[in-house]
Amino acid sequence: MPRVGELLDIEKEYGLDRMGVYSRFQEQAIRIKHELLSLFIQIKREGKTIAGYGAPAYFVQLGENRWMLSESES
Structure with a gap:
């Protein structure tokens, strides 16, 4: 197990x-959010x-793509 100094x-x-x-990370997070x-x-x-299912700690991928899209039923 690594020691604190090694980490x-x-x-x-x-x-x-x-x-x-961290500033660049924040900028990227904001850009991705938008x-x-x-x-x-x-x-x-x-x-x-x-369509999706999520929980605070993870994202469940549906199908081959990130998003599973379907036509709305009107």
């Missing part, structure tokens, strides 16, 4: 001791639905 060295190798890494919301809005406007 800190590994974190430094990946740049996890610099704030810029892209996902845009996708949901587009899908809704097309009259399609998204």
